[in-house]
Amino acid sequence: MTLSPEEHRRLAKRYRRRTTLTAYAFLGPNLVAFAVFLLIPVVWLLVSTFRTGGVLGPAEFVGLDNWRDTFSDPLARTSIRNTVVYSAMAIPTVFIIAMILALALNAIPRGGAPIRVALYLPTLQPAVVAAFIFTFVLHPDFGVINYAVRWLGGDPINFLGDTTLALPTIAGIEVWRGTGFWTMMFLAGLTALPGELYHAAELDGAGAIRRFIRLTLPLLRPTFYFAVIFATIVNLQLFDSVFALTDGGPVNSTVSVSLYIYRSLFLFGDIGFGATLSFLLVITVLLLTGLQTYLLRDRK
Amino acid sequence: MSAVSPRADVAVSLIQVAKSYGDVEVLQPFDLQVGEGEFVVLLGPSGCGKSTIMKMIAGLEEVSHGEIHVAGELVNYVRPRDRDVSMVFQNYALYPHMTVRDNIAFPLTMSRRPRLKRDVIGARTLEAADIVDLAPYLDRKPAQLSGGQRQRVALARAIVRQPAVFLMDEPLSNLDALLRADMRTSLLEVHARIKKATLYVTHDQIEAMTMADRVVVLNAGRIQQIGRPRDLYTAPANTFVAQFIGSPRMPLHDLEVRDDGTLSFADATLTGDADVPLAPGASVTVGLRPSALRATSSASACFAGKVTRRDYLGSDSYLDVDLGAGLSVMVRAEADSAVRPGDTVRVAADPGAIHVFDDVGARVCGASARRQKR
C-alpha cells in the first residue's frame, strides 16, 4: 500500500467529517428552529417550575413550592380529570365513526370523491368556528336540536349550560370536526392493504366480520399506531373549543389543562404555577405516547 | 502487507482491499488489477460480495481496509463524482421523472470543470444515444420503455461521460434469455469501440465466459480464482470453481491414493499428470467434467456402466452412467444417440476431463484414466 495506516485513518476521518457536515447542513434550519422554539422553552419550563415571579416582577428560586401548589390545587386536579375524560370520550368515538365511514368509502364503486370532500369540510374549520356553529345548532332557544326536542314534547336541553352535559358536548363537537381527518387517514391505510390476502381469506371461507378482525385490523396496525399517538397528543391539548364555548364553565366542569395554563399566565400571572402545570402536561403526554408505543409495538 | 503497488498502465488497482460491516466480514483482503481496455468479469453466486466491490470502487461504500487506485491515483478518499468512474446499476437506476434525453444528458449537465455548453451536451447526448440505438426514444420517459431499452439508456448514460472506468453490476440480469444474448453482443461491440477498462458483474457463467478477457470468481467474500475463461475451465483452482464453471455441474468423488500413487476409480486407474506423484494414503477429491466425457463404442474407453438417465439438450444429450461401487459419472452423447436408460455404454475421457483436488479442495493436478487389466 502507498500510505501508512495512520495516514489512512486521518484521511478517512476527514472524509467522513465532510459527509457529516453536509448532513448537518441539511438538518440545520430545522435544528435551529428546534433549539429556539422547543428545546429552550422546555428547559425554561423546567427551570421556571422552581421559581416564582410574575410577568413583570423578578424571578426567585422557591424550591418545590410550585410543585406543592400545583398538586394541592383542586382546580388543577379538576382540569387534568376533565382533559383525560374528554380524551377518553372523544378519541374512541371519532375512531369508530371514522373507521365505519372509511370502510364504507372503501366499499362503494363510485361517487367517492365528492363524498370525501363533504366529509372533509368540518376538518378544515378552525375549532372555534366549529364551536360557534354548534352554539347555534345546540342553542336552547333557537337551535335545531332543541326544536326537535320540543317538537317531540320534551323540555329543551341546555347542552353547554349543564355541568354533566357540557364536556361530552364539547367532545361531540370535536368528533364532528375530526371525523373527516381520521376517515381519510384510515381510508389511506385501507387502500394500501394487499388485495391477494383477502382473496385467500375469502377462499378459506372467512366471513366479512372475521376478515375485518383477523386481517384488516392487524394489517392497519401502523396506521392505528400513528392515529393513537397523534390523537392523544392533540386531544390532551384541548383548548380552542373550550375557550370559545364555555370558558371552563359551568362550575369549572370544562376547564382543561391548557385553559388553566393560559389563565395562569394571562389572568393571574403566576408563571411558576403555569410552568409546573405545563411541565406536568409534557411529562404526561411523553409517558402516554411511550406507553402506547409499548402496547402497540410489533410483537413478531 | 502486499508487494503489489499501483502502476499507471493499470486502470483500476485494488490492493489488499477488504470490507466489513461492523463485525461481519463480507470481503476478505484481496488484490485485483484491471488493465487499460480490459474487460474483467466478477463472477459468483448471490451475496458473495460482487456489488460491494463495485460500490467500493465507485466510492458509494467506504473501504474498510486497503487501497483503491484509479488511473494510478489513490481514490479511497475521493468523492464518487471525482473518481472518473461510471456505473450501470443492476436495476438501471434511471431517473423516472426525466425523459431518456435528460437521463443521458444528466452527467453532462452536472459537469463543472469544464462546464459544458448546451449544444455540446446535446451533441454528445445524441452521439451516446446513437451508439446504443436509442435515437427514436429520446423523448420518452423510462416507464414507457421495454426492459432492453431501459438497459440501453443506462448504458448510454454511463458512456456519455467518457470515464476512465466502467462498472456494470449485473446489467443484463433483468432481461429474458433472448434479449440477454443480443445485449451481450451489443455491449461487447460498444466495448470494442470505446476500449475502456470495464468491470462487469454477473452470476451467469455463460456471460462471464463469453465476454471476459479475465474472470474473477468469488465465493463467500473470498476470491477463488482470477484467470482467462479458458484457464478457469481447464485448470479450475479448486472444487468451487470446478463446479461453478461448466455445465452440467461436475460431480465430485472422494478417494484415497493407493500405495503406488495412483487412484482406483471403478474399473479404471487414474494417474496424476503432475511431475510429483500423489502422496500414498492421501485423501483427495476427483472431479470428472461431463462435457469432456464421451459415450463411445471404441475399445479405448476407460469406463463402462449402465445408463440410469438421459437428458436431451438439443445439441447433444447427457447420460448418467452408474459405474458400480457407488460411483457415477455424467457423460456426453450424440443428440440423437440411440442409447436409452438400462443400456450399457462405454465412456472415453478426453484430455482435461479429470481433475484431482486435495482434502481442502485446492486443485493438485489433472489425471488420465486407463482401463484396468482384469
Added chain:
Amino acid sequence: MTAMSTTEHKTRGADASKGRARSGLPRSRPAISLSYVILFIGVAIALVPFLYVVSTSLKESTSLFSYPPDWIPSPIFWGNFESLFADHPFVLWTINTLFVAGAVTALKLWFDSMAGYALAKMEFAGRRGVALLLLLSVAIPISALIIPMFFVVRYLGLLNTYWALILPPLANPLGIFMARSFIVGIPDDLEASARLDGASEFTIYRKIVLPLIRPGLVVLGMFTFMLQYTSFIWPLIAVSDSDRQVLAVGISGLQSAFLQDWGLLSAGMLVAAVPITVVFLLVQKAFVFNDLSGALKE
C-alpha cells in the same frame, strides 16, 4: 428491486391510491347499499350545520328567534356581510391567515424535506441521536409551551409580528418524519447513480428527491396548511393588534366584542371557510391522501 419498480417508482402512498385496487373483493349488493346509506348520513351530519350557518348569516339577528325556525330566510338580508367587511378588518385577517399559513407551509416543506433526506439517506455521526431527539419531541404538546414560547418570542422582540406566527411552528418535527418516510421509499441506487454522475447532495435533493416525493409533499403541505389555518391558541397569545390577527382569533373576537350577534358571526365563519375550502379543492385533484402514518413506523 426490479427494473419495473425502479423506473416506475412512486412514493408509497401514491402507489396505494393509484392501485385503487380495493383491499377486498367485489362487494355484495347489500353491503354496497348499506355503505351508501352510512355515507349519506355521514355527509348529512357533516354538512347540515353549515346550512344552518348559511341560513343564519342571511337573516337579521332579530328574526333569528322566530319559532319554528325558518331555514330559508325571507327576505334575504345582506347586512351581516356588509357589516363584516365595513366594521371589522376581516379582509386583513384573511390575508394574514393565508400569508402566515402559506409561509409556514412553504418553509416547512422545504426544511422538512431537507432534514428528511439527511435522516433517510445520509450516514453521519450522531444520526441516531438526532433522530431520537426529534422523535421524542414529536410528543411535546405545543400548548404546554405557550408560556416559555411567549417569553422567548418577547425576548426576540417578535411579539405582535408575522414572525411570531411563522417561526415557532417550524419547530414541529412531525413533518420531518413524514418527509423521511416518503424519501426512504426512493431506491438507494437512484441517488448513488446521481452521485456518480456528478451531482452534489443538494442537487440530488433538488433534482431527484424533490420531484419524486411531490405527491407526498402535496399531502404534507395540505396537512401543514390546515393545521396552521386552524391554529388558535398561539396567535391569540402572540398577537394583540387586531390588524395583525388571524381569522380564527378574529372571529372569536366578533363574539365577545358584539355580544352574540349571531348573524354577523355566521357571516364571518362562512367567509372564513371559503379560502381554505378553495385551497383544498385546488389540491384535491392531486390529493391522494397519503398514508402519513408511515412517518412513525420505526
